Amino acid sequence: DAKTTQPTSMDCAEGRAANLPCNHSTISGNEYVYWYRQIHSQGPQYIIHGLKNNETNEMASLIITEDRKSSTLILPHATLRDTAVYYCIVHMEYGNKLVFGAGTILRVKS
């Protein structure tokens, strides 16, 4: 699986959009970009995933660059409950294990 690079931490004001970047320059054509988050001490939670098109669901939007070497997770209106570690993972469609990196610690502040 391709390696990902994320900033160690980010701060965001409550109510503003949180934009979390991820670099995955060695991604191959059949690999997807997945985002999970882990709120303090809880189990990870799936957020969104995509292959090459931008994706949106009730939680977030995922913007993938045209060359697919990087992506951005957008939480449109961050709340205090969005404070968590966010993991960007690159993986094939079929897979039996997720490889978690260090992730980005997002702190949403009032």
Next chain:
Amino acid sequence: NAGVMQNPRHLVRRRGQEARLRCSPMKGHSHVYWYRQLPEEGLKFMVYLQKENIIDESGMPKERFSAEFPKEGPSILRIQQVVRGDSAAYFCASSPTPYLARDEQFFGPGTRLTVL
């Protein structure tokens, strides 16, 4: 539909004892994954099981650790002769298929093992 359930939520063992961690997947899910999170570290894959079969145990320590997912009942992660380095949070996840792009992995709340 209840989520993935793990018990116990907290487990304390003395060095040399055995630890048994249980995971009940979501209804209809036949694929179970175990991950371990050491203090201040990220999650690491341990083992993937599909009803009665171990599919991938590449992340399991070679000794003292075993896992099973019987036809009936929860998946069990068993750690024999625990040592202090086994203290960690152990998370179980389940999915209805192994196709991540179609079916996400749902994680349980974890079992926090403390070895004294």
